[in-house]
Amino acid sequence: MENTDVAQVFAEVADLLELTGGNAFKVRAYRQAAQLVELLPTPVSELWRQGKLTELPAIGERLAAHIEELLATGHYREHDKLLARVPPGLLELLKVEGLGPKTAALAWKRLHVKGLEDFEVACRSGALEKLPRMGPRRVAALLLAIERHRARKGRVPLYRALASAEAIVRQLREVPGVQAAEVAGSIRRRRETIGDLDLLVASLEVDAVIAAFKRAPEVQQLVASGPTRCTARLKSGLQADLRILPPQSFGAAMHYFTGSKSHNIEVRTRAMRQGLKLSEYGVFDREGRRLGGATEEDVFRLVGLPWIPPELREGAGEVEAAAAGRLPRLIEEADLLGDLHVHSEASSDGRSSVEELREEAGHLGRRYLAITDHSRSRPLGLEAGPMRALALEIHRLEAQVRRGPHLLTGVEVDILGDGELDLPLEVLAELDCVVASVHSHFSDSPEKMTRRIVRALRSGVVDVLGHPTGRQLGIRDPYAFDFQQVLEVAREQGVALEINATPDRLDLDDKHCRLAKEAGVRLVISSDAHHASQLANLRYGVWVARRGWLEREDLLNTLPLNQLKRRLHAHRGPPELHAPG
């Protein structure tokens, strides 16, 4: 049982408690525990073995006992009892926007609604409308929300949401009287997928701002509007929340609306203990006197903390680390000196020439670039002969043209079904950078997948494990394997794990990055570009790395070229593949 499974059970218990009218604070306790476990970098099973579960904030004796029962048997009694009381279909109702536990429970008790279909019937028949505090407008809104819930493909990848959020913000900055306009919310925290847009404006001219928002080409229609905020549905199907605040509150509002929710609760609780009140309007003392809030730095300073980068604000230990002066110095894009996974038109699907790639990488300030085309198992992938010829060509270019980033020879070699590599070891050993990736048999059993990867890592010629979990956002789930074991072997073999920065891969993800760091495994951030224009994608990988608490020292492609080359070759084995001296 993984952390996400435990988190899911706790979140479901929270929902079930709400539906059955359970204690609201108990509900919150379960929610907090679910969130904590979800974000935990260490497996709960390990903490349980060490007897450290109750050392976690939000986990007391009882929740620890529940976790123990879950780990031992896969379920626990309180959860089962609740499930027996509540029709399972009711849980889906809670995912409909504007439909909460009270309304769902009301429909269940009074109209015997057992799921979304029942609920829709109750809406259309007029039965729901007759219940207390219900009315025609509310029912109409719920019907619309049900439609959207069904149509919604879920969250969108960060890069899509970011583009429209930035476009809207640019337009709002042009409105007279607007002193600042920024993107907040999960986009600012650089979460990999986004559910809605949070936009903030500092201005006293509320009407003008809302009018401009309404006119933005991305906006389809306003769905709610008040004196400080309004909500719109965008043409992309996403929802955007716009808040307008006086400039003196802008910093406090940025902090508040950047979240995450659990981060906010931690900071606010901390403020409260110090006799302060923190809201989106500012920081206030007991008498209600304003102490600050124009900038985010104000807010953090007044509660005795250094400024915390948004990517860390997940309530996953960052407040504690900040208080102790132990915040990481997060990796920045400028720290990356090169790109170690790039495809050229020499094989398969690459569409730019080596020269074009080199030129664009130069514009982006990279100092080195590994050309890592596909091996023979991929359609149009290279056999040993052409692979050697490409390496020679790269050496020739490197010697001939001194301008631009240094070119490294390389390959993205397939890890075959049995864990063999797709080219002879002696060919691979001649190359500067060997990225090994799984491209087939994704549905192997976890045991077999683990054996495949481990065998490849032990070949002695692999430098980097490419897109280690194989996921594609919204398309393909990660394949199942024993990540901890792969980490151990990677450390033992000196193999780095890749953060593939292709915006709908982002593989490794932030949590796996943190695990790798803790296991002492180095990482690389690579674009996996198939066209020169995609070399800029590295920034998406940087954001993942930052969310994974990574620092410059945790990555290999922050090293200068000579150190990188030494590092790539130092771990190569077995010894017979090394030339003596």
Next chain:
DNA sequence: GCCGTTTTCGGCCCGACTGTTTTCAGTCG
């Protein structure tokens, strides 16, 4: 359910908006 610089009992973050009401409950972030 958790937790302790007021507490082992009695608190638990705070505010906005909507649709229903005629003062507020439900939902959201």
